Amino acid sequence: MIEQILIPAGLLGGMGVLFGAGLAFAGKKLAVPQDERIDQVRECLPGAGCGACGYAGCDSYAAAVVQEGAATNLCPVGGAAVAKKIAAIMGKEAEENPVRMVATVLCRGDNDMCHSRFEYQGLQECRAAFLASGGAKACKYSCLGLGSCQKVCEFDAIRVENGLVHIDPSKCVGCKKCISVCPKNVIRLEPENLRTVLRCRALEKGRAVRDVCTAGCIGCGKCERSCKFGAITLKDNLPVVDMEKCVGCLECVRNCPTGAMDGDLSKRKHAYINQDLCVGCTLCAKQCKFDAIHGALKEKHSVDVDACVGCGLCAAKCPKKCIELR
Secondary structure (H helix, E strand, O other), X not given: OHHHHHHHHHHHHHHXXXXXXXXXXXXXXXXXXXXXXXXXXXXXXXXXXXXXXXXXXXHHHHHHHHHHOOOXXXXXXXXXXXXXXXXXXXXXXXXXXXXXXXXXXXXXXXXXXEOEOOOOOOOOOHHHHHHOOOOOEOOOOOOOOOOHHHHHOOOOOEEEEOOEEEEOOOOOOOOOHHHHHOOOOOEEEXXXXXXXXXXXXXXXXXXXXXXXXXXXXXXXXXXXXXXXXOOEEEEOOEEEEOOOOOOOOOHHHHHOOOOOEEOOHHHOOOEEEOOOOOOOOOHXXXXXXXXXXXXXXXXXXXXXXXXXXXXXXXXXXXXOOOEEEO
């Protein structure tokens, strides 16, 4: 009786050992050797696995660099330093770093500016609140401010204050995880050094916006009228900025009555004329759209810094190159 059990068990065990040895041999014999550069590239990467490079993670990106010729500068976390190391491994020059993209919140409606329709007492998660009639805020385009984006951000770039999300561009790597969890689509990737950003998505106009949020764009058109370069047009009651025409004068920001057109006026530059080089040709004064340059023909010219918006037209036309923006 025991023999009837032991013999089959022994046969099965022997077959298992035999098949295992065969598979091990075949694995070594038929294995495709991996390019050692994949491991070298992988060691250069920070290991965040955020997917901001466009691949599933650092392992996938490393393989793509070696096997598919992917660009060496796609890791926003590692930046130029990592791109340089990867390029050295691949034996080529590092590609020029692309424009850095960061997540931007297209809303300014915190709890003080955006009215509430009811008191939400459910799960403190944006998607759950959105299922409750679109959330508590009166503006249907507004940030719900419950921090679902903050919870998925691995880089501590997001904080929630007074019912509104704020993103630190210096920490953001553009991985898009915050965008993927936002049910209101109020987060978008924008170039880091974008001069102006419309921080509102409300398609209504005037009082319809004012009744729900005091920070929203009311479609008044002041930004369009104040732009002397034809860079702004209104579409669906919202201003659209043509960045090819925009010179960064920030007059749209200065003239926006609600602050929906956002930009840092403290960074606006002004023109300065080197009096030792100026010959009084008047070309700069003729170019200025803001009457900020004064001086008669063949006399030294000067700039009224209070009127100058730093558009740079004068500097571009000066034949003596005596005008600089600072």
